[in-house]
Every structure is written in structure tokens, then in C-alpha cells.
């Protein structure tokens with residue numbers, strides 16, 4: 001008789017080979033003290049955090065802290081119930097109103113996490129006669145969501161509107177609704193969806209809806225932070241926006257907004273909404289306040305992008321292969337998982353935290369050191385981060401020669 | 416190896432799949448109708464996805480993810496592909 005988890009044996013041996021030794025396990029990092037949005041004590045060392053998805057640095061916004069404290073005192077530590085039972089307080093309604101106003105949409109539904117929002121919406125929206133066409137690089141929560149759907153699930157090539165077009169054309173004569181599922185910014189490489197092209201394809205066919213997960217673009221793109229649809233100017237063409245409060249909004253929770261007239265029935269039909277406890281009031285209060293800061297966060301967005309450009313340029317100059325462009329995510333490609341782990345450990349031991357991302361969780365089978373910027377990073381912190389990257393890159397053999405680095409820096413400076 | 420599941424696919428469909436599989440066959444397993452993707456060819460979820468994308472291009476079809484749990488062997492896939500091609504013609 002095989003042991004219960006024997007089917008994971010190949011993964012276990014891979015894990016042990018990669019980081020079963022004495023070194024720090026990249027997937028078991030513990031922050032002993034949180035110093036600020038951008039620094040924490042890890043392993044007794046002051047560490048600069050460059051992998052938090054805390055894009056706007058709102059986790060310590062004084063306005064949100066105050067509102068959270070007040071809600072905590074007024075309503076307690078938790079609701080102990082589902083949104084459809086005893087778990088909807090005035091704060092949850094106020095948050096949904098805030099979302100409706102923020103996005104200019106008729107309906108808003110708040111979930112306990114972004115993962116649950118995708119799980120709930122995607123498993124419920126489309127029926128047995130319908131089709132879901134999803135970008136192949138979509139997040140795990142989207143994959144898990146569509147798995148629970150009774151619709152036919154079709155993947156199109158990542159960011160390839162022509163491939164989507166081809167697949168919609170094949171379905172053109174079939175009855176049933178079609179739902180295109182994309183993300184505004186894809187989490188691993190930080191690349192944007194070709195939204196204008198996708199909307200153009202959508203408009204060629206009948207009964208096609210579009211859902212965009214704006215997890216990484218909310219607060220990051222658009223003058224008012226409404227994400228890629230705002231930036232591209234096609235908000236009316238995106239029928240459903242899913243998002244999370246766990247990144248730029250700086251807390252936890254998920255949502256879906258839409259103008260669809262029948263949207264409200266989803267509150268009864270979506271199991272991931274009905275059968276789980278609602279967010280605690282303090283979290284709801286911080287999300288509500290932070291959405292206001294996101295909306296008026298133009299200056300933060302500028303700082304975020306300036307920081308991203310600085311890190312991007314600094315790491316490029318070292319000779320590292322960067323798989324992202326003009327994005328708050330800067331993904332460094334390592335040649336294989338072994339080198340990636342060695343690189344990651346070198347960084348953490350020198351006081352820099354980034355995300356380690358390995359296949360199969362990455363596109364193209366990349367082994368990635370995924371950095372994400374924060375508006376609150378200072379120039380000095382980023383200089384330190386770049387210097388440490390340079391040292392570690394040299395140690396693991398990924399830096400180009402010093403002469404080449406000087407030349408590259410000059411080239412970048414000249415622009 | 417699995418027993419055939421229902422109809423036998425045409426030799427042409429099988430041959431086309433064998434041709435595509437050549438570049439995916441890292442274990443050097445023999446390619447036969449009953450060859451299993453997971454056990455014999457060692458395909459993980461990522462390879463399955465890449466492979467299916469190439470099959471979709473070759474046959475100009477979309478293979479819904481829903482059918483994948485029922486596809487264990489090359490024969491299973493060939494039957495599924497033929498079914499989709501036939502449905503697309505309707």
C-alpha cells in the first residue's frame with residue numbers, strides 16, 4: 001500500500017535536491033519583525049523587501065490604520081458568519097458602495113479573498129451550453145475557478161489576440177455565451193494584456209463577454225488606478241472586473257464589479273461567497289479607506305514606476321536577463337532552478353527579499369527571481385538592492401564583466 | 416497498456432499525433448496507440464498543455480480542458496480529436 005502522499009514523491013525529491021540542505025528554505029521565510037512597508041527583520045537581519053506586491057505601500061497608511069482600529073473596537077475581531085447570513089455589516093455594504101463608485105459600475109460583490117472571487121465567479125457565471133476562453137497564463141485561482149464550471153474550457157495562447165480570434169471563429173455558429181478571461185497585468189512577468197486588440201476581437205462576435213482580473217493592475221495603471229481598462233480607455237467593454245485588496249490596496253479580500261443587470265443573483269448562486277465567513281470589519285474598513293488613497297494615488301503611481309525603472313535599469317546593467325518591461329514587476333531569469341535558489345539565498349543572506357518562482361508556476365518554464373516594487377522604496381534602498389544583486393550575480397556567475405557593466409550603465413544613462 | 420476505449424481512430428490521425436509527439440518524447444518510450452501520456456511519456460501538466468497547443472494548431476481545433484481527464488493514451492486523444500474535428504464541421 002502506497003503512503004498517502006506518495007504520488008508527490010517526484011516533487012519531494014526535487015524539493016529536497018533544491019533546498020533540503022542547511023540553507024534558508026525560500027518557501028518558508030519568516031519575518032520576525034515588520035519594520036515598515038519595505039523592511040523587515042528576517043533571520044536576525046534587516047532586510048529590504050522587494051517582493052511584496054505592496055505596490056503603493058499602503059499597508060501602514062495612517063488613515064487606514066485609524067479606520068481599522070475604530071472598526072475593530074466597534075465591531076470586534078470577526079463577523080463569524082457568511083455574507084448571506086450574519087456576516088454583512090454596514091462596513092461591507094459601504095465597501096461595496098465604494099467599489100461601485102470607484103469603478104463606476106452598477107454592482108459590486110466583496111469576497112473574502114481574490115482567490116475566492118475568481119473561484120466563485122468563474123465557476124458560476126457560465127453554464128453547460130457556454131464556453132470560457134482563457135489566457136493560458138492565467139492565475140491558479142482562475143484555473144481552479146473554471147474547473148468548477150460546467151462550461152467548455154478553452155485556452156488561448158498568452159496575450160495572443162489572433163489566437164483568441166481563431167478560437168472564437170470556430171465557436172461562432174454554436175449557441176451559448178462565451179466568456180473571455182484575461183488579467184490586466186500578469187503576475188509572474190508583469191506583462192500587460194493587449195486589451196485593445198482583445199476588445200476588438202470580442203466585438204467581432206455575438207454573445208461574448210470579457211472578464212479581466214485586475215489583481216496586479218488595480219492601483220498601478222490608469223490615472224485613478226482603475227487598472228488596465230482605464231489606461232486603455234475601454235472600461236465599458238470589460239463586463240466583469242475581478243480584483244483583490246491583497247496587493248496595492250494593502251490588506252486582504254477580493255471583489256467583482258459589473259454592470260450586468262442580473263448580477264445580484266450571483267450573491268445566492270456563488271458558493272465561494274455563500275459558504276465562507278465574510279471579511280473582519282477592520283479589514284473592510286482599511287480596504288474602504290485605502291481605495292480612496294488608491295484613487296488619489298497619482299503621485300504614488302509615479303513613484304512606483306520611477307522605482308521600477310530604476311531597478312530595471314540597475315539589474316539590466318549588471319548583465320542579468322530581465323523578462324519584464326516597463327512594469328512594477330521586475331522578473332530576473334536564472335538559467336535553472338539550482339542557480340535560482342543559489343541566487344535567492346545569496347540575496348536573502350545579504351538582506352534582500354525577492355520572490356523565488358519556479359516551474360511549473362512560471363511561464364516558459366522560467367526559474368525566476370521576481371522583484372516587485374513599492375512606491376515607498378527610497379532611492380537609497382534601491383541602490384543597496386542593486387549593489388547586492390551585483391555582488392550575488394557575480395558569485396553565481398550571472399554578471400557580465402565589469403567593463404561591460406560600465407559600458408551598459410553609460411548606454412542606459414544616455415538613454 | 417489500456418484497453419481501447421470505444422471507437423478506433425484513423426491511422427492518419429494517429430500518425431499525425433505520433434509525428435508531433437516525437438519532439439515531446441523525452442523518455443524514448445515506444446509510440447503506439449496505447450502509450451500513456453503520464454505513465455509512459457512522463458508528461459507533467461505543463462508539458463501536456465504545450466503538447467495540446469501544438470495538436471490544436473496541427474488540426475486547427477480547440478481542445479477543451481474538460482476532456483483532458485479522460486485522455487490517458489494516444490488512442491484516447493486521437494478519438495477526441497476526431498470527434499472535435501467532426502463537430503466543427505457541423
Ligand SMILES: Cc1ncc(COP(=O)(O)O)c(C=O)c1O
Pocket residue numbers: 113114115116118139141183187213215216244245246252253254
Ligand atoms: C492574478 C491574480 N488573481 C488572484 C490572486 C489572488 O488574490 P488573493 O491574494 O486576494 O487571494 C492573485 C494573487 O495571488 C493573482 O496574482
